[in-house]
Amino acid sequence: MSETFKKFQEYLKKMDYYNHIGSLMYWDMRTQMPKEGFEACSDALTYFSTEQFKLATAPELKEMLTALRTPEEFEALDADWQFIVKRMLRDIEKDERIPQDFYTRMVQIQTESEAAWEEAKNAKDFSIFAPHLAKVIEVTKQRVAYTDPGKEVYDALLDQYEEGMDSETIDRIFEELKSELIPLTRQILAAEQPDEQKLAGFYDKDQQKKVQDYLLKYIGFDFAKGCVGESEHPFTLNFSSKDVRVTNHYYEDAPISSMFSAIHEGGHAIFEQNVNPKYDGTVAGSCGYMGIHESQSRFYENILGRNKNFWKPIYEDVQNLLPELKKAELDDFYREINHVRNSFIRTEADEVTYCFHIILRYEMEKAIFRDQVPVEELPALWNEKMKAYLDLVPADDSEGILQDMHWSDGSFGYFPSYLLGSIYDGLFLEAAEEELGSIDEILAKGEIKKITKWLNEKIHQYGSTRLPKEVLEAVCSREVSAKPLMNYFKKKYTEVYSLR
Amino acid sequence: MSETFKKFQEYLKKMDYYNHIGSLMYWDMRTQMPKEGFEACSDALTYFSTEQFKLATAPELKEMLTALRTPEEFEALDADWQFIVKRMLRDIEKDERIPQDFYTRMVQIQTESEAAWEEAKNAKDFSIFAPHLAKVIEVTKQRVAYTDPGKEVYDALLDQYEEGMDSETIDRIFEELKSELIPLTRQILAAEQPDEQKLAGFYDKDQQKKVQDYLLKYIGFDFAKGCVGESEHPFTLNFSSKDVRVTNHYYEDAPISSMFSAIHEGGHAIFEQNVNPKYDGTVAGSCGYMGIHESQSRFYENILGRNKNFWKPIYEDVQNLLPELKKAELDDFYREINHVRNSFIRTEADEVTYCFHIILRYEMEKAIFRDQVPVEELPALWNEKMKAYLDLVPADDSEGILQDMHWSDGSFGYFPSYLLGSIYDGLFLEAAEEELGSIDEILAKGEIKKITKWLNEKIHQYGSTRLPKEVLEAVCSREVSAKPLMNYFKKKYTEVYSLR
16 A cells, blocks of 8 residues: 555545534534524534535645556556545546635525525515525536536536436436326326325324334334434435434324335435445445435335335334324325325425426526526516426415525536436336346335345445446446336326226 | 734634534434444544644643733633633643643543443453553542642542532531431331332333423423433533533333433533523533532432422323323322332432432542552442441442442542532522522422522522532532431421321
């Protein structure tokens, strides 16, 4: 081992310590910190984030990386370390093009914008958010001009969340999907709907937590390497492959929400828990591709979790943990978890209409960055699209354009990842069935862990070391396409809704 | 504001950031961290603790403090800041007399000793712990020789946990207590005992948590400035007056345990939540006197919490939250929470026999540091004292000398604080009744927050700025004495046990 490589590893450890406490403060603020503790914690967080940023952008680090990139040093590294060095060098070169004072200003604009978004959402008044959004759009464009000079802004943003993805590909597969999904959805909505009253009742929160733990264990979440917290919005957070945490939230009149959030976040977490521990504390140690990441959470949530066979071996156990559910037969429950209906809020949508929520946002983002639509016109455009795709007109912006926080902190280009994830899932489902046989049968036998093991081997263990395209290539040897997802939808909903 | 003072405040902020993350990692490791996450977190903790230690002992800090101690600077400070500067300068001067290599060796010996203690306790074998204990005693003596040259070792240790306290005073008040408590206890034990079967049952953990939250709120714990976690042993942790956390543990066959742990830790937490927020992030901001601190937790737990009138206004609510408790009338419950019996384990003892557990440990510590009793002879001495005070002989050392972890990390001199706390409580109770009127009546009216307010004003707000003696002087204008506690015991247990 060369001296430089040794020094580099020490440096990575130190960076990892800062990442650890940054993540821990994030976790704490969202899961348990008392209200009045926030101010002191934000101050500490700001201090350590600055230190972390200094470490991540230090000339010393760049020197080490540059030294490790010389042929002599580089060839002595194994392929994983070569990936890590290349990746870090690329990122540091991008980041160092951002002037320090611009960066500070950008962070401040984002912070103010997040607060303004929250205020606007509560006040149901887009005009409070509009000037902040305009500034966030402006600094986002400027940031891309620094990090990816010469690259088209929106493609650069897409690439940032799903490396190698571009709007040409997304246009193609979203169109592919739309052409068949719109008529299918019409058919579904015209068919007889399940009676949602069958699940009406009071579902005790503590019992829901027991169900959540049961489901997490069942799908393969390892409690020796993870735990569950409670937060306003469910999320997954990983410290290393050995400590991956999820959160959940609970509605005592709607038990399905916490069950499917648990399975969804569980999917993200199983991914992170099964990354090769060799990558812990490096950029390879966590999957940085949001489309691929969402493909795993959504595979568990939708492809597996909304399959009737998933529940067959465990429904009785779940009913015993949550006795109120005894009022619903498995059939009622199954129909309700696949109840398709147009609705305002993305995060509450079923897996079919969810696609339209994403397509709408994707088109909005293109309108912002390609067509330069001014912020004042965005709510009307949103409502127009909502009417077109979901046949609904928001009563106010809080159930329209203000519903998601993503744009408030500049996370443009993130939304498509959700649908890309589902589209990948269509492909993964085909591949899994080719290799393992019928997923229905595996689930019905209670052998879901076979599927988890397959995903661990095919996808999870590689962390970030395989790009999205390489994952697809390795798992199913084919180009991305929405057809398999569409086939899955058609087959499933023809049966669920007795379509012809 | 002088330049030095400004710089000093910036420095304190930075120290506080490190304290914040150190506390947060401590909290996380004990309340929720998954098993496999420990290693990575300990590495991060070691790293940041070292940084924290460097900050706390930096020559730069001493220079600032020395500058602030010059008449010109010092007189410009208000009394609180004068206290802080003097206190920090004193501590840094003590600490800097400890040679760095000795300090490192001491920490290592303590760490190894803690592990050996745990092993020995599990194996019920004192001989595993003995050589480590001998080393810990040795380095403790050596440490005191550095920090407090010329001072008698055990008095220096006592002073470290309860500033201004010495063994002469403790001898006097413990003897005072013993002379009356031994005969009273004999009388109690000879009387008719309550039927503990009246509370036998299954008490759901989630319901116990609801009771815990109810009790915490009831006594004045502020959930906007605190939260509750679950850990093996209950503890209180404060980040600042605005974020003070407690933990609890639950036995589903013994609901009293979590109720009284909640009230006890709640007492510590109410103290910390009500320190003047001006002191946040400084040595004044948290009470560093363990006797005074324990006086507050034990005032809530024993003086208030084990008073029948405490429960009168709320017992029905508690029964509704924990329906299994409906089998027990308030009278049964009251007798059980004041059930006096000789027992092996300090932390499970009632408030009367608890005193003997502490007196025993205090005498053991004197034997170690004054009489130089060799470690091999300590278990026999322990058992002899246990027989004398509690009429019990431990079956093995895990229920004898190995039961507490305090000595394994060198916390000699801590134990007396618990009983000092109760002795202070006798004095505080008298003072409270003089100023507020009958505590029984206040409690019976459900007005406990009046008492909390009184304690806030008399004690809590001052944080560390008043030494234990000054607290006593301010609250009850008298010397410490065990008589008021003894009067409380006699009055209460004469009634509980219908003694003549």
